[in-house]
Amino acid sequence: MSIKRPTPPPTPGAAALFTPKLISALREGYSLALLRADAIAGLTVAIVALPLAMAIAIASGATPDRGLVTAVVAGFLISALGGSRFQIGGPTAAFIVVVFDVIQRHGYEGMLVATLLAGLMLIVVGALRLGTYIKYIPYPVVTGFTAGIAVSIFASQLKEALGLDEALPPEFLAKLAAVASRLGSASPAAIIVTVGSVALILTLRKLKPHWPGFLIAVLIASLGVAVFGIDVATVGSRFGDVPRGLPMPSLPVFDFALVQRVFPDAITIALLAGIESLLSAVVADGMTGRKHRSNGELVAQGIANIASVCFAGLPATGAIARTATNIRAGARTPVAGILHAVFLLVFMLAAAPVLAYVPLAALAAILIIVAINISEARHIRHILGTAGNGDRFVLVSTFLLTVLVDLTVAIQFGVVAAAVLFVHRMAEAVEIETHEKLIEEDAPDAPHAPRAASAAGIVTYRIDGPFFFGAAQRLSSVLDRIGETPRGFVLDMTTVPFIDASGGAALTSFLDRARADGVTVRVVGARPAVAEAVRKLAAEVGLPIVFGAQAAP
Known part of the structure; x- marks a missing residue:
């Protein structure tokens, strides 16, 4: 007796895989009630993204307006062209370590070329329908390098959090040694602003979780500095006035030697953008019961990163925390993400002079909270407590390589080590x-x-x-x-x-x-x-x- 195998479902066509979710949502019908819900959600996310985009840009070695430009341009395109209904795109903390390192080694122009190449890679990966394979990066590898990024972000904010005047070395251990040797020159005022901002954000998160804690902490810190004349570094004192609006678009100058030098960094940016955007889309699916289109999302991410480069912005990807905020605020369609970018542009046009008063210590406090949020402490405890020795080795080695060596090396080693471990387990099975x-x-x-x-x-x-x-x-x-x-x-x-x-x-x-x-x-x-x-x-x-x-x- 032969057993009849079930007929597999037909493979989706290109139209089904790459049609933006915005078009799908509009085809279903768009009402004034939906617009109202999306507008409220978009405004809520814009309020959260405003100080965060500035903090990420400064920590990445750029000026604060670069972060805002990225959130506006890339955020608009990721929502308009992407494969997720609720994805919010823009600069993310995961890129801080990578972007800072690229700018230090190749200059800002080198970072733009690397980001443009990464955008092209994402488009190719999505067009070839390879986005599904990104999910096969092992969980201990993702957890290890995410935790390593969190530690690196925390270390990168010690200078501003302590109000140190001198630049710190980029290497992790050398940075800690330099901080320890300069504690005597730390600014009490900066420490007060940092500790006060962290305490306020954590308190609001516990008592009023729906309030925009980041923005409230920045506003109070800015008012305190302006009213009481507290002597701390601000956005204006360090970078000058924040420009109003977007710069004129242009492409970076291509040099073949520069392309060769930044190509490995472009791979890292593309891989990180792909992983984080798809993780964010999966989180959104879990919160809403919807299903994203992974390959269409990657194509949109690639286009958004190329557009960000045209406006001298930073690498962009889907932001898990802002996407979750968008959903909790009642977003119904990708219009919410588009409006979030529009509201940010309005803030740049209307409030650019005020942003110069923001103390850098308050922005450092925001990134310290972000580092705590992405540290994956609960997942690390789970793997170390329940997983086998092989998974523990992959986790710890990826973490240490991320912190002490380089994110690219960490991902490469982690994936290879996890693959060898998998082959061994399969052979034993x-x-x-x-x-x-x-x-x-x-x-x-x-x-x-x-x-x-x-x-x-x-x-x-x-x-x-x-x-x-x-x-x-x-x-x-x-x-x-x-x-x-x-x-x-x-x-x-x-x-x-x-x-x-x-x-x-x-x-x-x-x-x-x-x-x-x-x-x-x-x-x-x-x-x-x-x-x-x-x-x-x-x-x-x-x-x-x-x-x-x-x-x-």
């Missing part, structure tokens, strides 16, 4: 069982005593799992334990989904040995693709094989 058919013969010293199959017996090998390079050595080990040559072999391959090149090499050696010894081989239960692979391998060594549909007993 593959079972190769040996079953010998017993032949009863009269023996002078033990009448009717059964003995193991020898030259007249049949040996059955049952292979459970994919026969790939990780499991090939196990078959070789089993073959090495064969004593007397049996009359025949039966290979039960009922549960073998595929055979790769290494598994095929091990199987070829097995078949060649069987041919040389004159042993018959029967293959049972093999799927069509597996049976065809075995048939070709047998033909190479000149061994005829009998195939059977039924599995061995």
Whole structure:
């Protein structure tokens, strides 16, 4: 009796995969009530994003207006063209370490070229429908480098939080040593502003969670500095007045040597943007029950990053916290994200002179809270407490490499280490069982005593799992334990989904040995693709094989 396999669902076409969610939402009908809900949500997110975008830009080694420009331009396009109904895009804290490092090594122009290349990469990855594969980056790797980024962000804010005048070295350990040696020159006023802002944000989060704690803390700190004349560094004293509106668009100057130098950084930016945007979209799906279009989202992220470069902005991606705020504020369609960008532009036009009074210590307090939020402390405790030693090693090594070496190296090492760990686990999961058919013969010293199959017996090998390079050595080990040559072999391959090149090499050696010894081989239960692979391998060594549909007993 044959079992009819269910027909797989048809593969979605390009229109279904890449149509922006904005168009899908508008096709469903858009009413005044929906506009009102989206406008309230967009205004709420804009209030949260205003101080955050400035803080992220300053921490990244840029001017505060670069963060606002990114939030306006990239935020608009991510919502208008993206594959998620609720995604809010803009500069995020995850980019701080990467962008700061690129600017330090290649200048701001190098960062723009790297971001443009990253945008092109995201478009290509999305267009080739490879976005689904980003989700296969192992959880310990994501947790490790996210926690490492959080620690790096916290360390990067010590200068402004303590009011130190001198620049700190970029390396983590050297930075901590420099801070420790300069504690005597710390500014009490800056420390008061930092501690007071952190305390206010945490208090509002507990007592009034729906209030915009970041903006309230910045406003109170700015008023305190202006009214009482507190001597701390401000946006205006460090960077001058914040420009009103957007600059004229232009492309960076391309230099082939510069492209070569920043290409590895572009890969890091693209990978980080892809991971964070899709994670944010998944979070939004979980909160709303909707489903995002991952490849369309990546294409939109790529376009948004290229547009951000045209306005001399920063790398952008989906922001998990702002996306969650958007949903909680009642957003219904991508119009909320578009309006969030419009409101930010209005703030730039109307309130740019006021932004110059914002103390840098208050912005440092915001990023300290952000670092705490993304530290993944709960997930780290879970992995260290319940996972195996391999996952713990991947987590800790990725974390340490992120903090002490480089994010690119950390991701590369983490993915490779996790892949090796996975291969090892898969190889351990593959079972190769040996079953010998017993032949009863009269023996002078033990009448009717059964003995193991020898030259007249049949040996059955049952292979459970994919026969790939990780499991090939196990078959070789089993073959090495064969004593007397049996009359025949039966290979039960009922549960073998595929055979790769290494598994095929091990199987070829097995078949060649069987041919040389004159042993018959029967293959049972093999799927069509597996049976065809075995048939070709047998033909190479000149061994005829009998195939059977039924599995061995």
